[in-house]
Amino acid sequence: MVSAGVRVLGKETYQFTVWAPLLDRVALKILSSEEQLLPMKQIEPGYWQVSATNITPGTRYIYQLDGRLERPDPASQFQPEGVRGASEVVDRAFAWHDRDWAGVALEDFIIYEVHVGTFTPEGTFDAIIPRLVRLQELGITALELMPVAQFSGDRNWGYDGVYPYAVQNSYGGPQGLKRLVDACHQQGIAVVLDVVYNHLGPEGNYLTDFAPYLTSKYSCLWGEALNFDGAYSDGVRNFFIENALYWLETFHIDALRLDAIQGIYDLGAKHFLAELAERVEILSQQMGRKLYVTAESDLNDTRVIRPRAVGGYGLDAQWCDDFHHALHTLLTGESQDYYQDFGHCKDLEKSLREGFVYSGQYAPARKRSHGNSSIAEPAHQFIVCAQNHDQVGNRLFGDRLPQLVSFEGLKLAAGTVLLSPYLPLLFMGEEYGEKSPFFYFISHSDPNLVRAVKTAKEDEFKAAGFAGDAYDPAAVETFAKSKVDWDAQYEGKHAVLWQFYQHLIRLRRTHPALKKLDKTCLQVSSNEAEKLIFLHRTSAARQVFYLLNFNDRPATSDVALPPAAWQKILDTADLCWNGPGSSLPETLQPFQTLTLAPISFALYEA
Template identity: 45%
Template sequence: MKRFRVWAPDASEVALHVDGHDVPATPADGGWWVAHAEAGHGTRYGWRLDGADPLPDPRSRWQPDGVHGLSAVDAPDETDFAWTDQHWRGFHLPGAVLYELHVGTFSPEGTFDGVVERLPHLVDLGVDAIELLPVAAFPGDRGWGYDGTFPHAVHDAYGGPAGLRRLVDAAHAAGIGVVLDVVHNHLGPDGNHLGAFGPYFSERHQTNWGAAVNLDGPGSGEVRRYFVEHLTGWQRDLHLDGFRLDAVHALVDDSATHLLEQLADEVAATAAHTGRSCWLIAESDRNDPRYVLPASAGGMGLDASWADEWHHALHAVLTGETDGYYEDFGTLDHLVRGLQQAWVYAGDWSEHRQRVHGRSPAGLPGHAFVVSVQNHDQIGNRATGDRIGHGTSDGRLRIGAALLLTSPFVPMLFQGEEWSASSPFRYFTDHQDAALGQAVTEGRTHEFAHFGWDPTDVPDPQDRTTFESSVLRWDEVGESGHAELLQWHRDLIALRRRHPSLTDGRWSAQEIDHDAEVGWIRIRRGDVLVVVNLGAAPVSVPVPDGFVLAGVEGRPLAAGATRNADVVALDPDGVAILNLAAEAERQS
């Protein structure tokens, strides 16, 4: 006999609808209802509120019939699946290299098992953890996942909870952690039944998606528990190693204890109980250190935050783009500031925002920032989803990778970046509601028309070919050009592994010199020296005595560069990484 529970504080009568029959539920404390029924793995069930049609369970782990169908019991026995990661204790975020991927486009299969098949590539690359774009159940088969409607359920088209278990277990066996992108600040409109069960949303606060999630009004205690138990449940039962929290600034909460602080406390407690580390990473563009400061210092206690301004500063210099939010960037001085402290604007006037933006990150460790040359947002939110490699030289791609993977922050690669994948990453949806799908298509076109793009160039998110064009092309990995860039990334990650000065997080200890007029930058991080030429002419950059070109397995980490006497000579788009001769001899 299985016990079922649901929170429906405003209902007068609740019944469990299971296997086509109704079982009356008994009211319990705090607006909860309880029912018991015979139900095994895969049994369909839902909740009937005050005699209305059955609705799926808000805490469903599995929606095999879609977001509008009934829920299914997820209770496999050991003949179906048995964990083999009993000795896994998690990965260490400080010093880690992350790899962001979208399950539906990472492999031709578009499933968790498709990711499993390609784990050897990630092991060979040297990454420490994969960061999955959201996999909570969302309408249709294909999408980015940010319009999910069942945070506790695993998207069935990817393989459902069974597939996610297999991926996590296989990743751990390969020595790779699994971080999951989760969305708590809103739910998609299609298949969102939460409002029928209780006060999950409140008009007291508004966000870009409408009424905010109710985190501080009447009934908010159970709403908060709903999101807390999403993380701790997946942490405990699905063995996740961390969560990236989408748009935390949209979690509007006037409570004395912010939801983020509560999440940090309860995830830490669950980690202590399971014996496996679990990291929380915020996504926000506010440049606010409070997200990652400990509660004792007035913060919320998260472990790290994405630092998109690091990306913006580098992207604008590598590509020359200064439109939109890139108007706040574009000079070598901007880039150097990002390299120095992750955030470019730390209490400074922003022309794009027409106000002062950000606060100083002083005192934070390097591993409090996740930085990237590319990520799903910065590619997919472009009109055609073009990657930086589609319009930038290989030399500049090597420069970007070198600055990223010798960074004192936590570097993150986006799927296919390591070989300069030719496939774009476009915004795609599969809304079953025709009116919503049409609205998304029209909204996308109008958005980019406003920025001067030709509307006919903007792919239709609802068109299946928009999704199919975004699938990685694995047959190009060994092709000329792609293979050399892949080896460059492998060698940089290997170099990062063997130099503690690159992973100790002491960003304030860096020594950065540059010539904005000529275009070179020289960065010393302990026993490693990075020199790049972003100018239009060859340059010779002085380097300290004792530094020689770094190398991995006989391959020098230099392109368009030579070490001559007391300088490094760099062609345009040239890059050289050096280390102290004593260190080079020790490693050889």
Template identity: 50%
Template sequence: MTATQPLKPGVSFDSGQADISLWAPLAEAAALFLPDKNQTLALQPAAPGYWRLQTYQLQPGDLYWFVLNGEARRPDPASLSQPEGVHGPSQALDLKNFPWTDEGWRGIPLEEYILYELHTGTFTDEGTFAGIESRLAYLKELGINAIELMPCAQFPGGRNWGYDGVYPFAVQDSYGGARGLQQLVDACHRQGIAVVLDVVLNHLGPEGNYLGEFGPAFTDKYTTPWGRALNFDDAWCDGMRQLFIENVLMWFRDFHIDALRLDAVHAIKDFSPDHLLREMKRRVDELVQETGRPFYLIAECDLNDTKFIDPLHKRGYGMDAQWVDEFHHALRVTATGEQSGYYSDFTGIAHLAKSYQDAFVYTGEFSPHRKKRFGEPPVHNPGHQFVVFSQNHDQIGNRMLGDRISQLVSAEMLKLLPAAVFVSPFLPLLFMGEEWGETAPFLYFVSHTDPGLAEAVREGRKREFSYFSGQGDPPDPTDEATFRQSKLQWNLRGQEPHQTLLRYYQALIRLRRQHPVLRRPDRSCVQVGHNEAQQTLWLFRECGEERVLCLMNFSKTPQSVPVPALSEPWRLLFDSADPQWNGPAASPAVLENGREVTLQPESILIYDQRYE
């Protein structure tokens, strides 16, 4: 390693020796304090901005602090474990010691992902990685092949969505820590399930955030919804860039994570010639070459800007895929008519039809909500670069009462919505519990230990929903009861109508995974049309010798629609209104070309046809 290269941050072990590096560019002295031995070891200046020490005095399992300029003791910004919480000492770990059994695992191609987003703390009664592991057989039977964990970086207390993490490298101790996450990933791979981890690169939480004491971790050049931006292009930014790039590599290399969902990348402020995401993608590609395993980067981005998902050779940032909130918004408005807030930008079924075609709804048109032209068309981006959903943690939890779709629409619409997702030429994502129509809310919750901060969160939530004053105050985010209300009710699976809805999801996912057209997220052979007056939409897709026709009725009354005139009749694959799914009536098993078919209210019919 040359003198100008940044060091790998934190503590690692080689042949029993600890290699310790610390980014603290403005410090005059740096030391390591071992509380159990009451021993202080000086670090020496290394690469620009770094301090380093190699010692046998620190061993795996030991607690330690960093001391800057002989003053206050602070946890390691690159700590791998915080067993005493965000204000306590760090704990040294050797991640290489885990006994992996997934040597034969080569991942799942991204285009085959069926994603299932879950929150570790509320997915099971245990609220741990071990609890998730106990449900893997269920997820496998459901048809899921990729679980997506909401953020697991160490946060204050034991209850949090995860976006208040302050130690990017440390796995939440109350979930099971690093060992528990490694064990879960290993178990998932044995079941043929990939693991996606949600990580936050755009901000740190407010409590236990000591990073700014080590150096210029934040910059006054930009602001974000969370305050000052992390420093990725200002003075001394090299160490910050290295910190987060190494964090991404750690999840892939040391935890065998298959993909990362990068939270709100539009809030990463970086105007350097080589954007942080580009540099990150190159380093990940190098790791792919070293290991022979695919690793994917999936961005959350609301800019409708294809440079985030365009490949590196086209000067893009190289993200493998991104979430598409606009598909959700268009689908939600079509299903419910709700048009408050950002939903005001969406007209309903016309925009849903556009999203089936273009992924983005706004591709350069004027956005009334933003009061400007917005977006660009993703002309050359394949379907597997877009993740779509009918609900997710944001779209539920950011409502005042955390109400799920199951509490907002009819039983028939509850079946139409996921079908509309699964027939799309994009990657489908479910949110935990939707498959049985979970009725428990998913509320916003925190467990800050700072009373002043907890009160600020409580009051901020009240202000956010002040326009709902007639409905009372939002649930207290700091109350443990709010967290417990958000736990899944697994017993519902055995009760009606939840049991039938679960079977419906299983059949729908099986059709998506097995049908030669539906299983390929191919945008190149998609045709779509809609009837505003009827609130109907048809979607035509083909691949090789197979054609698929999807007919959707979002209205509350039966609608007659014409069948496209082709040479062969259409055979029925799936009918959401069939009595086996507690629907009102079955539809014809075969459709003759040029005829009309009656769509039941709030239903979908899926037909296919082979070329002869």
């Protein structure tokens, strides 16, 4: 298939290609001191192409469609004046310093999710770079960026992107992203990029003026779905698969996170996701290092990550929402909306053992049976968290866990996630107990669209069971309040929590029984009455046993362990972690009755 976009042919000579199968005429309009209008020729059915001279990086251009409409390039790599401005030719040359970069193995991922606009006061790629040293000290091995494709305005979560190839201008454009990726690799940190292949944003979306990118056959939460299986879908599929390869190859991205794949509809014989995974695998072989594709999915369907040879899509990993929901309900006691499907120790016990809690049984919130069994799928294919942008930002007040649970609860949440057999994801600031809210925010210019978004969010909050007046997602103050307070991590309990996270990550990365992500070497049980969960993990040389107490009072239980010299190595109740003081013994006997401090966990090794 042909690749759309702009590529250099020689000195000041560039080739412009666009897919527009339903148009009779397409012309390239060069916006320079000597404006040029160059008719384009069809090179293959639907693809138009022309070469132009006297072009240099920084040259602005648009396309003229059937002699009437003038639109930016759907495959624009940079929109310096935003979604309605002209596209700009980009200098793809860059002095990379990661020639020896071999990547990070998926099972070693400790993911740190960042929203570029709120992670620093400046809200740019370059402003993140000085913070990488601190993240490396924490133990982070993968930085996950929320979407950076060009959206309208300068404030947005990123899921309203309308130019999938263009790097957001307010973040620093393509060169800024390259500098950040290069700096991450110098710190030994892989980069995961969040991409959106389930819908297009509502403002500045001109792709449908070129081709049938959308279909009315399906409808997702965000409007019409992308056309991956209807008439002209070959061009749509090619456009987005080439987009995935573009991020990986041009920007040296290590992994992609596909947003909400339940909104990607394809009834064709070869699903778009399977084709995407196949093409990324080929690129991995060509580049000589493993590239990964992960996905957000609420389908609880192992087909997403099962190998293509057995009918799966072959993605490398997926988010496990069940884990978050099971943990969140035990910590907070919340039961609104989808949280009503969780709230028992047996739910978290099952998620720790298998992955999905719902594996085919009836889910009350969905009012239907949900999911299939994930017990046979490798642990390193599940990404788990206690917080992420959705689970915080889709709350009425954008409140993080520190507003919902005690300091002891924060430590218990950290231990549950980081000592799980799955890939942990932290949401920016979580490691020190960031208290600033994280709201949903936009900066659309269309007043009618702004009102519609505000009304939709109000309705969403009501449906989710939240009471109170909704904030204004378009207000600058909403965005400003969502900025993290980076300096807080050096003070008081914030500093203690940061050190605690660092210690947990070090244990996870160095202890043989914790480093080994293998469900077959894991035993999980629970005591529902006392709200206790017990885990036993083994490796060839070492083993660990840990106890999680979600009770707000001391909890007592009998414990039976294999005969061994069990030694306590971590207890959140200890004074050194600002705990209330521990009553647990330093060593364990094979059969013993233990009493745990409220909201705590303890780790023993043998």
